[in-house]
Amino acid sequence: MQVLDFDYMLGLVPVLLRYLPLTLQMAAVGMVLALVLACGLAVIRVLRIPGLNAATLLFISFFRGTPLLVQLFLFYYGLPQLMAFLTQINGVTATIMGLTLHFSAYMAESIRAAIVGVDRSQTEAALSIGMTNGQLMRRIVLPQATRIAVPTLMNYFIDMIKATSLAFTLGVTELMGATQKEAAGSFLYFEAFITVAIFYWIIVELLAWFQRRLEIRLNEAYRR
């Protein structure tokens, strides 16, 4: 077995760093959009809004029931054939769209569970002192639902960061795409892919650290 080419790996770091922002950007934009969409879907589910509730169930069923890669191909290669105005869709946009829709389906369910998980008697207490539904949601339910939802939402965010690597199948040169190109040039596949693996690993560990800090802060009120 050959010894690893460490110099090559070190040299790869600055190259890959240039593509890191695009990866993070897709994940961040995807996460924000997915959160907003998921909150909307969760509220529809909690309030069982007629009509919309059924549509939401269908949406969640489809985006949870089909692979992300299939969804990305559908948006990037398939939809433009159907709708002419989408011919301009680029790989980054298609990826963000796919990530948003795919992960919002999962996140909607965990947000819904978190809202339902807030003790019902606190809702009654808030109503009993004359709060409106909006005040009750903003001041009492959502802050507590956040605490319940954060661990699972952070897991989806971590998953989403890794899922951005699928963008390379749509021709986007992000972290994975750049690595693929470098490896194809150098033939040092193991070195290239272990380097990018460590990149993802570090990002995810940083997030996990942040998640632990956040959870400690959110749990402050619940220590006995």
Next chain:
Amino acid sequence: MIKVEGLVKRFDGTAVLDGIDLAIEQGEIIVVIGPSGTGKSTLLRCLNFLEQPDAGRLTIGDLEVDVTRASRADILTARRRTAFVFQNYALFANKTALENIAEGLIVVNRWPKQKAHARAREILERIGLADKADAFPASLSGGQQQRVGIGRAMAAQAEVILFDEPTSSLDPEWVEEVLGLMKQLARERQTMLVVTHEMSFAQDVADRVIFMDGGHIVEQGPPGQLFGSPKDPRTQDFLRKVLATQVAL
């Protein structure tokens, strides 16, 4: 002055409240007793619109509504004029003792935060929990949590405080401190409507005791009269059973 006329509440077709008439004078302390499932809690919850009544008229101060036609504004008004103390305390778990008491003042009455906190501190002083201002509910004992629950109701400055079995979830060791606080409020002539199984509290504090059974007010009167010489056989039967277990009375 609070007045209820012909209040009806049905669950799945069964009338849990079957035409309740009740008037509460300002400063009056009324205790409601009766067997489980006779609508005592439902009566309180209807006054606060935590349950939507099916028929009846409700008067709270200058608010006078047919309950079936109460608008959202009417319901908010009714809730703001009645405060509720829950059996399981129902404190806001994400807020400290101080914030629990100040929350309504800030959000509902739109007081500036500082003023609301100052008032909340006064109330904490009165309920004997000044040192627990920054404690979260999870770190308080049951008795302390319920006292904060009462403090939250006091802050609302409502026309009446509705107590829904305030000591029923408490370990026996905490019951006295909660009843003590309620007696203190009674001495200050805070209007109260209390559902409880604490007969000695009713005996000592109530101006009037109401016995409910089957969704009706069966009998009512001053505690001496109701406990001493109950007229209705159902009242006699209930008191015999309850007093047999509360030997200390």
